[in-house]
Amino acid sequence: MAEQRTGADRPLLVRWRDRFEQFASQYPSRFAILVFGGLNVLWTALLMTPWASATGEPTPLVDAFFQAVSIICVTGLTVVDMATHWSPFGNALVLVGVQVGGIGVLTLASILGLTVARKLGLRQRLLAAGDSNPSRVRKGAVVENQAVRLGDVGALLRTVALSVLVFEAALMLLLYPRILLEGTNPLQALYEAAYWSFMSFTNSGFVPTVAGLEPYATDPWFLTVLMIGVFLGSLGFPVYFVLLKNLGNPRQWSLHVKLTITVSVLLFLLGGLVFLVLEWGNSNSWGEEDFGQQVLQAFFLSSMARSGGFAVYDLGLLHNSSLLVTDMLMFVGGGSASTSGGIKVTTLAILFLAAVAEARGRRSMEAFGRRIPSDVLRLAVAVTLWSATIIAGVTIVLLEITGAPLSFVLFDVISAFATVGLSTGFTHPGLEEEAKVILALTMFAGRIGSVTLAAALAANQRTQLFTRPEERPIVG
Amino acid sequence: MAEQRTGADRPLLVRWRDRFEQFASQYPSRFAILVFGGLNVLWTALLMTPWASATGEPTPLVDAFFQAVSIICVTGLTVVDMATHWSPFGNALVLVGVQVGGIGVLTLASILGLTVARKLGLRQRLLAAGDSNPSRVRKGAVVENQAVRLGDVGALLRTVALSVLVFEAALMLLLYPRILLEGTNPLQALYEAAYWSFMSFTNSGFVPTVAGLEPYATDPWFLTVLMIGVFLGSLGFPVYFVLLKNLGNPRQWSLHVKLTITVSVLLFLLGGLVFLVLEWGNSNSWGEEDFGQQVLQAFFLSSMARSGGFAVYDLGLLHNSSLLVTDMLMFVGGGSASTSGGIKVTTLAILFLAAVAEARGRRSMEAFGRRIPSDVLRLAVAVTLWSATIIAGVTIVLLEITGAPLSFVLFDVISAFATVGLSTGFTHPGLEEEAKVILALTMFAGRIGSVTLAAALAANQRTQLFTRPEERPIVG
Ligand SMILES: [K+]
Numbered sequence: 001m002a003e004q005r006t007g008a009d010r011p012l013l014v015r016w017r018d019r020f021e022q023f024a025s026q027y028p029s030r031f032a033i034l035v036f037g038g039l040n041v042l043w044t045a046l047l048m049t050p051w052a053s054a055t056g057e058p059t060p061l062v063d064a065f066f067q068a069v070s071i072i073c074v075t076g077l078t079v080v081d082m083a084t085h086w087s088p089f090g091n092a093l094v095l096v097g098v099q100v101g102g103i104g105v106l107t108l109a110s111i112l113g114l115t116v117a118r119k120l121g122l123r124q125r126l127l128a129a130g131d132s133n134p135s136r137v138r139k140g141a142v143v144e145n146q147a148v149r150l151g152d153v154g155a156l157l158r159t160v161a162l163s164v165l166v167f168e169a170a171l172m173l174l175l176y177p178r179i180l181l182e183g184t185n186p187l188q189a190l191y192e193a194a195y196w197s198f199m200s201f202t203n204s205g206f207v208p209t210v211a212g213l214e215p216y217a218t219d220p221w222f223l224t225v226l227m228i229g230v231f232l233g234s235l236g237f238p239v240y241f242v243l244l245k246n247l248g249n250p251r252q253w254s255l256h257v258k259l260t261i262t263v264s265v266l267l268f269l270l271g272g273l274v275f276l277v278l279e280w281g282n283s284n285s286w287g288e289e290d291f292g293q294q295v296l297q298a299f300f301l302s303s304m305a306r307s308g309g310f311a312v313y314d315l316g317l318l319h320n321s322s323l324l325v326t327d328m329l330m331f332v333g334g335g336s337a338s339t340s341g342g343i344k345v346t347t348l349a350i351l352f353l354a355a356v357a358e359a360r361g362r363r364s365m366e367a368f369g370r371r372i373p374s375d376v377l378r379l380a381v382a383v384t385l386w387s388a389t390i391i392a393g394v395t396i397v398l399l400e401i402t403g404a405p406l407s408f409v410l411f412d413v414i415s416a417f418a419t420v421g422l423s424t425g426f427t428h429p430g431l432e433e434e435a436k437v438i439l440a441l442t443m444f445a446g447r448i449g450s451v452t453l454a455a456a457l458a459a460n461q462r463t464q465l466f467t468r469p470e471e472r473p474i475v476g
Numbered sequence: 477m478a479e480q481r482t483g484a485d486r487p488l489l490v491r492w493r494d495r496f497e498q499f500a501s502q503y504p505s506r507f508a509i510l511v512f513g514g515l516n517v518l519w520t521a522l523l524m525t526p527w528a529s530a531t532g533e534p535t536p537l538v539d540a541f542f543q544a545v546s547i548i549c550v551t552g553l554t555v556v557d558m559a560t561h562w563s564p565f566g567n568a569l570v571l572v573g574v575q576v577g578g579i580g581v582l583t584l585a586s587i588l589g590l591t592v593a594r595k596l597g598l599r600q601r602l603l604a605a606g607d608s609n610p611s612r613v614r615k616g617a618v619v620e621n622q623a624v625r626l627g628d629v630g631a632l633l634r635t636v637a638l639s640v641l642v643f644e645a646a647l648m649l650l651l652y653p654r655i656l657l658e659g660t661n662p663l664q665a666l667y668e669a670a671y672w673s674f675m676s677f678t679n680s681g682f683v684p685t686v687a688g689l690e691p692y693a694t695d696p697w698f699l700t701v702l703m704i705g706v707f708l709g710s711l712g713f714p715v716y717f718v719l720l721k722n723l724g725n726p727r728q729w730s731l732h733v734k735l736t737i738t739v740s741v742l743l744f745l746l747g748g749l750v751f752l753v754l755e756w757g758n759s760n761s762w763g764e765e766d767f768g769q770q771v772l773q774a775f776f777l778s779s780m781a782r783s784g785g786f787a788v789y790d791l792g793l794l795h796n797s798s799l800l801v802t803d804m805l806m807f808v809g810g811g812s813a814s815t816s817g818g819i820k821v822t823t824l825a826i827l828f829l830a831a832v833a834e835a836r837g838r839r840s841m842e843a844f845g846r847r848i849p850s851d852v853l854r855l856a857v858a859v860t861l862w863s864a865t866i867i868a869g870v871t872i873v874l875l876e877i878t879g880a881p882l883s884f885v886l887f888d889v890i891s892a893f894a895t896v897g898l899s900t901g902f903t904h905p906g907l908e909e910e911a912k913v914i915l916a917l918t919m920f921a922g923r924i925g926s927v928t929l930a931a932a933l934a935a936n937q938r939t940q941l942f943t944r945p946e947e948r949p950i951v952g
């Protein structure tokens with residue numbers, strides 16, 4: 001208060017900037033939601049203009065809103081044909097939108113949000129400890145590198161910029177010659193290479209041409225490059241941050257890095273194997289191709305289900321069993337503070353480690369020789385419960401509105417929430433307007449993140465002055 | 477060891493009894509699984525005999541196995557017509573089976589299992605504290621009545637016998653006159669009253685006649701009595717145990733009792749309201765009846781979904797949205813150590829309280845002025861993850877085997893796992909043999925309980941001699 005009063009004689013602009021900074025640092029999650037919501041509104045307005053559409057006709061509000069949210073949330077669901085609907089200006093909006101939405105604002109905001117939200121949630125302990133690193137205020141030995149600290153934000157910004165630049169350029173380089181081979185003219189090929197590269201690294205999943213993946217449907221090179229792009233994008237910036245510092249020294253890798261990479265690889269392999277088995281012999285998908293193609297397609301779907309969103313086959317023709325497996329992979333998603341959605345691989349790992357510790361009668365969760373504090377489990381439960389509740393609620397409402405089969409509705413709702421972008425065909429131009437709006441809001445809720453929202457809801461961070469008596473209900 | 481050596485000169489029978497008791501107390505969950513598995517095998521053998529079937533033809537192995545598991549696990553799913561298939565001996569097997577399975581062996585075993593499993597899981601602390609009450613070894617104030625102690629088993633047995641006797645007799649008394657009113661002869665009416673009463677209190681859901689609930693489909697009296705029976709059965713014996721001691725003194729009620737009753741009532745009301753809205757105007761269900769009937773039917777389904785398993789309408793004709801809501805209610809189930817299945821209402825409460833505590837930035841979960849120890853959350857997560865994994869796995873396999881729609885398969889799998897017994901029609905006499913076996917095993921896994929199994933898996937209860945360094949991954 002004293003500080004604000006002395007600021008009364010400073011210029012108005014400086015006072016506004018100070019207030020803005022104060023708000024941003026005091027309520028990082030509300031700030032993130034505001035900025036992110038603003039971006040969605042801005043993109044909706046821009047996409048609605050006649051200049052954005054190829055025909056010069058303005059795009060209707062609901063479609064523009066749906067597509068804007070799908071772009072900024074890097075989801076990839078479409079209710080217009082992305083390859084033909086937009087003008088060059090519209091396509092530029094798409095390309096810039098996925099970069100800003102996928103990498104720029106929200107990733108940084110959510111990293112800040114995570115750090116600061118944890119600090120807020122642990123306020124009492126922090127007040128006592130007087131340290132800005134939440135993991136430092138715990139009792140017991142604390143290992144460096146294990147959390148992104150506020151002081152690291154500068155370094156983080158450089159990491160983000162560098163990794164985006166390097167990765168996307170590399171992907172373009174790998175894709176460009178292959179697109180030329182199709183007989184595409186060099187300039188158009190450059191545009192398409194950039195488009196595919198941006199869309200894979202940001203896990204957006206839009207396609208630049210009407211043919212989409214068709215020319216490359218059986219090409220191991222093209223599909224593998226896309227898989228690598230999606231995989232790298234899904235690891236998350238906290239992982240690059242540690243890896244860039246200690247790439248050659250795995251002993252210095254944090255628990256977060258090890259968990260993220262391990263679970264990501266395991267899910268990729270497991271998903272691929274399961275798809276291979278379940279689609280065996282399905283003549284509507286790859287089930288009757290030669291074995292090499294079956295392996296390629298099964299693992300491509302496994303990779304894309306975790307947030308990439310590119311599809312070679314019409315997913316509505318897959319077996320219902322494969323759709324349910326895809327649902328599960330989509331629900332888990334990628335790494336924390338990455339371009340992918342879902343509850344995140346570390347959240348799944350924590351839930352699993354808790355169950356293992358319980359079954360083995362251990363006192364604490366353990367992984368890679370580290371003990372994981374039990375309050376992390378509470379956060380993981382909150383994230384999972386929040387996600388499952390939203391998905392169930394939206395699915396119930398959309399089932400009631402559309403009367404479509406459960407397997408299709410559930411798939412597209414999870415795809416929207418986890419910003420995957422795969423579709424069984426439920427999401428299409430003729431979908432009911434209210435269903436389009438609800439799906440768009442689902443994407444927003446999914447991308448803005450459970451953590452951010454939960455922290456934003458924490459209006460009253462109260463210190464408890466007394467301890468209640470402990471009591472143990474029976475569960476299970 | 478010293479004790480066993482001195483026992484060498486005792487009679488063989490006493491030594492065997494001692495070994496048996498030692499095994500039962502040392503591995504209570506394995507003991508429970510063995511006894512329970514044995515019961516299923518015995519009932520399968522008995523139901524296969526020609527004397528059990530009405531025609532004198534022996535029932536095929538797979539059908540007898542399915543029906544035996546469905547009876548002993550008090551599920552209520554059927555692959556034969558329960559009203560016409562069995563002889564009087566067969567019907568006696570059904571009636572005795574649900575009492576033994578629902579109330580006798582497993583409930584007691586699981587209560588013992590819960591108590592002892594917790595003790596085993598906390599062995600180190602118990603060794604230090606030298607107390608048989610697991611909740612007593614925690615630091616902080618401990619409130620009495622909050623857990624069933626081993627010393628209370630005698631009292632518990634009396635409570636179980638008393639409540640079963642009183643409740644089932646009362647239900648029979650309320651149903652008998654109503655069945656007479658239909659013009660049923662007094663002796664047959666007595667049989668039917670006993671059948672309905674046993675099936676509602678044990679949450680089994682089999683029906684005694686071909687007409688089933690048809691004569692009473694719109695009768696508020698009959699349906700309400702069934703709802704009361706199912707509700708009482710679903711509270712669980714730990715609840716009666718406390719209530720019988722302190723019925724008039726709610727201040728003495730344990731946290732477990734308060735949570736169980738509160739969540740049960742909330743889910744019943746919420747489910748009923750949601751069904752009322754979702755089925756509004758559906759001419760295939762009660763959607764075009766008068767308002768009073770709509771309310772009755774919506775709340776009847778809400779009550780039955782949580783494990784009762786009686787159905788007035790063909791559930792396959794409900795909206796897909798209602799089926800998904802039913803899935804969720806079935807998944808939650810009833811109270812711990814009750815005749816109902818699912819993850820249990822207290823487990824849901826713990827997950828929810830953890831999310832609330834996280835969102836509000838509180839250090840611990842709280843309810844009714846009590847603090848809940850954080851290791852309870854770990855158990856709740858283990859139970860939920862185990863349940864979800866089984867359900868997902870079985871659903872994927874059955875989708876692949878049968879090619880039936882997701883909404884039907886998922887419904888019947890959850891119904892089997894949570895021992896509810898409602899069916900969309902997926903479970904029927906013509907179902908593939910391997911699907912019948914898988915569903916039967918799902919019922920067994922669901923009824924034997926996540927806790928029991930998890931504890932049984934804990935082959936090595938090891939004491940940790942060292943503490944690992946703590947590290948915090950990012951989740952969400
Ligand atoms: K995507």
Ligand SMILES: [K+]
Pocket residue numbers: 550551552679680681783784785895896897
């Ligand atoms: K049942």
